[in-house]
Amino acid sequence: MLFRFTTRSIMSPRAQRADAQRNTAALLDAAKSAFATSGVDVPAKQITDLAGVGVGTLYRHYPRRSDLIVAVLQQEIDDCIDAASELGSTHGAWPAVTKWIERFRDFVDTKQGLAAALHSDDAAYDGLPERLLDQLAPALQSLLDRASASGDARGDLSAREVMTAVALLSQPAAGAHSNQRMIGVFVDGLGAR
Amino acid sequence: MLFRFTTRSIMSPRAQRADAQRNTAALLDAAKSAFATSGVDVPAKQITDLAGVGVGTLYRHYPRRSDLIVAVLQQEIDDCIDAASELGSTHGAWPAVTKWIERFRDFVDTKQGLAAALHSDDAAYDGLPERLLDQLAPALQSLLDRASASGDARGDLSAREVMTAVALLSQPAAGAHSNQRMIGVFVDGLGAR
Numbered sequence: 514m515l516f517r518f519t520t521r522s523i524m525s526p527r528a529q530r531a532d533a534q535r536n537t538a539a540l541l542d543a544a545k546s547a548f549a550t551s552g553v554d555v556p557a558k559q560i561t562d563l564a565g566v567g568v569g570t571l572y573r574h575y576p577r578r579s580d581l582i583v584a585v586l587q588q589e590i591d592d593c594i595d596a597a598s599e600l601g602s603t604h605g606a607w608p609a610v611t612k613w614i615e616r617f618r619d620f621v622d623t624k625q626g627l628a629a630a631l632h633s634d635d636a637a638y639d640g641l642p643e644r645l646l647d648q649l650a651p652a653l654q655s656l657l658d659r660a661s662a663s664g665d666a667r668g669d670l671s672a673r674e675v676m677t678a679v680a681l682l683s684q685p686a687a688g689a690h691s692n693q694r695m696i697g698v699f700v701d702g703l704g705a706r
Numbered sequence: 707m708l709f710r711f712t713t714r715s716i717m718s719p720r721a722q723r724a725d726a727q728r729n730t731a732a733l734l735d736a737a738k739s740a741f742a743t744s745g746v747d748v749p750a751k752q753i754t755d756l757a758g759v760g761v762g763t764l765y766r767h768y769p770r771r772s773d774l775i776v777a778v779l780q781q782e783i784d785d786c787i788d789a790a791s792e793l794g795s796t797h798g799a800w801p802a803v804t805k806w807i808e809r810f811r812d813f814v815d816t817k818q819g820l821a822a823a824l825h826s827d828d829a830a831y832d833g834l835p836e837r838l839l840d841q842l843a844p845a846l847q848s849l850l851d852r853a854s855a856s857g858d859a860r861g862d863l864s865a866r867e868v869m870t871a872v873a874l875l876s877q878p879a880a881g882a883h884s885n886q887r888m889i890g891v892f893v894d895g896l897g898a899r
Contacts, residue, residue: 670887678888681874694863695871695892702895 537574539564545585549623553582583641589620590648597652607665610656611700614679617649618696621683646676667705675703730767732757738778742816746775782813783841790845800858803849804893807872810842811889814876839869860898868896 543564547555560581561568575581596616600609624645653672660666670678682695736757740748753774754761768774789809793802817838846865853859863871875888 667891670891674884674888677879677884678875678891681877681879681888682871684874686870686874691867691870695867695874698860698863698871698895699888699892700895701899702891702893706894706899 533574536564536566536570539566540571540574540581541585541588544581545588545623548582548585553578586624586641586645589623590645593617593620593649594652597656601656601659605665606656606660606663607704610653610660610666610703613653613656614675614696614700617653617676618679618683621680646673646680649676661705664705666703670703726767729757729759729763732759733764733767733774734778734781737774738781738816741775741778746771779817779838782816783838786810786813786842787845790849794849794852798858799849799853799856800897803846803853803859803896806846806849807868807889807893810846810869811872811876814873839866839873842869854898857898859896863896 540560543560547560547563551559557568557571561571564571571581575584593613593616597609597613600612600616603609604612624642650672653676657666657668657670657672657675661668678699679696682699683692686692733753736753740753740756744752750761750764754764757764764774768777786806786809790802790806793806793809796802797805817835843865846869850859850861850863850865850868854861871892872889875892876885879885
């Protein structure tokens with residue numbers, strides 16, 4: 514640790530920033546993976562070993578566990594938003610919608626793994642699910658508007674409502690296969706007849 | 707009360723049974739209405755005044771509040787099952803399905819009013835939502851089978867899955883209008899193309 518710190522301290526500011534970005538990216542990837550396999554209370558060392566950084570680096574970037582969880586969720590949100598742009602430019606109007614909804618379902622399934630934390634009393638999580646949906650809505654809305662304009666999707670449901678429906682139908686109620694079938698029926702209904 | 711009791715005691719057994727059935731029906735109607743307006747903790751007297759019976763009659767039939775709540779739910783289940791038979795004999799295959807789902811949604815909305823009680827620690831409620839769905843599934847399944855055979859509905863979703871989806875999409879998440887639109891899209895998807 515002392516060696517790492519000494520090394521950093523003699524680096525140029527630009528190299529320090531690049532180093533910090535690499536560490537942050539590695540930590541978020543490692544945290545996402547560790548949360549998925551061991552839950553949000555996974556020991557810090559398991560995350561930092563996976564990321565190849567020291568525990569001090571973790572606490573410098575994310576002092577509290579909630580900071581790390583929120584950062585992991587934020588990165589997934591950003592990835593979902595990027596995916597909407599990419600799908601919109603590489604796929605037809607309706608396949609772009611259905612593929613993005615699949616992507617969103619993956620995100621929701623990840624989020625359910627973090628649900629216990631999200632429902633804790635930690636103020637860091639207050640209103641977080643709503644904020645996440647608020648950020649994602651414009652990405653899906655642009656895909657929906659295109660599919661509605663081309664006559665491939667009905668236009669009377671907002672992106673927010675579509676995401677809410679998919680999230681509700683993803684709740685563990687009748688087994689994963691049932692969730693998949695129920696969402697499939699909903700998405701079929703979303704397509705224009 | 708003393709007078710009522712004296713009157714009952716000199717009635718024939720058959721008349722006593724008829725009297726008890728009338729009282730039970732009146733109590734369940736009154737309880738359903740009182741729960742809807744004032745919640746499940748509504749004072750007993752408010753229910754018995756509405757039913758036109760004495761409080762002793764209430765406690766003789768339903769010693770605990772949970773007995774009364776479960777009985778109200780059971781009556782709604784029975785009504786839903788009767789409605790399936792009636793819709794099946796008076797409506798076309800697909801309208802029978804959609805109208806029964808509307809009926810089920812009303813039931814689910816009622817049940818949500820009782821949700822706090824259902825999630826209490828009272829053992830009387832253990833597994834109750836599952837038992838309710840188990841009782842209702844055959845009623846919807848017969849309607850679904852007919853609509854699937856006539857090519858009006860897809861056949862890859864079970865009645866249980868359809869009811870689960872409608873129940874999930876009925877959860878207060880985005881306002882009553884959104885619930886209605888989301889369920890409408892799901893039902894559209896359920897229809898065969």
